[in-house]
Amino acid sequence: MGKKYDVTDHVRVPEHKVLSSEEKEELLERFNVKEQQLPKIYHNDPVVKELDASVGDVLKIERNSPTAGKAVYYRLIVERK
């Protein structure tokens, strides 16, 4: 017991990457949306805790999709109320 496991290694957890502020601007421009219109992820999500990210950052998530092969998704980190 007391073994450690890495949340990000799990098969059901896709790769999460933090976008730089330039990348974030570009993304919002490309989809013509405001930050608040993006899907959210809480700051205390187990995966976010593993990453070096803070509230307001956008995560790029590369999902393995059964139909498209790979699908890219974005989530904005928000504080849990």
Add this chain to the structure above:
Amino acid sequence: MNYEKKVNKLEGKLPERVKNRLIEKMEEEELKGQEADELIENTKKEYKRCRFEAGEAIGVIAAQSISEPATQMTMRTYHVAGSAQGVEITQGLPRLIEVVDARKTIKTPSMDVYLEEEYQNEEEARNVANEIRETKLVDIITEDRIDLLNLVVEFDIDKEALKGVNMDKEEAIGSLNKGRRKYEAELDGNVIKIVPKDDDVSVRDLQKIKNKVMDKHMKGIKGISQAVVTETQGMWTIQTLGTNLKKVLKVEGVNPKKTVSSDPREMEKVFGIEACRNTVLKEGHKTIKDQGLDVDIRHMMLVADTMTVDGELKAIGRYGIAGEKGSVLARASFEVTVRHLTDAAIEGEVDDLNSTVENVIINQTVPVGTGMYDVVYKPERSE
């Protein structure tokens, strides 16, 4: 390869899987430059044609595509449950409702426990299963009685059962004497004696102690009532009834990269919202598929995405998504109409009429399909 280069120029235009199949096909047919270009062009066109157009009511399509087969499920499967190994797991419509409703406690939570490579044989798998399965005192005794003369409770040990869970008598006594308690457990041959600390106990107190002790946790992980070892294609896995993912992941021999729970909420807590989405998708789709029904996975994907957009798992229904709609009329049209309307009136809420239901109510064009768009006149600016 040459082909790969060509296809990869399409960055963002085609999904990964289509691209890979394109390359495969081109290599197979050994297409020349122009033919290959033509194929790519046509694929692009065809892919564009296959996509939903902006404004298509995909939510309604998904809802109907899932609900219609679900009505078939009601008739056929309410009473059938249970897989071959005696682990009975909710299936069919009740399970589908559970997933979509994002229930806090699900009826039969279970886990698929995968094992590390060194543990891929029957013996090791059984050992791990024994570590995981919760053993209570009831499980390892044959008889219980109260000795009225000496005022002690006695249990006869079931040697076979004890051996079955890899424990010896001393360990059993050790487990009984853990934590705060009102008694002292002693071993007497093949009998466990429970001696109350209080000298002045009534028979009723003894009865109470007996029931409490029989429920005492001896070994394993709390909440896991069954753990069945199964083998499929040389892979040893353990299927459990009851979950405690966090603790199971830390057990020696368990593969923490693959082990999953069937409870989306538990997955959310342990592995985050993305894993939760995947679990909703997998469980929902599996439930439908196990019934011999064929629903395109894209519909389930939309449901899973909608349930997890806000960073936490939300139910489809009054307490989840439908209850949080922006429009008063949309909420009122769903359930408890009067309350929504009075609350909105008191707070002076404004309805922007942006969505479908509210526009149906006031008999206006709904923003679906061509109704999404307005004609906009942009007068030219004079320089």
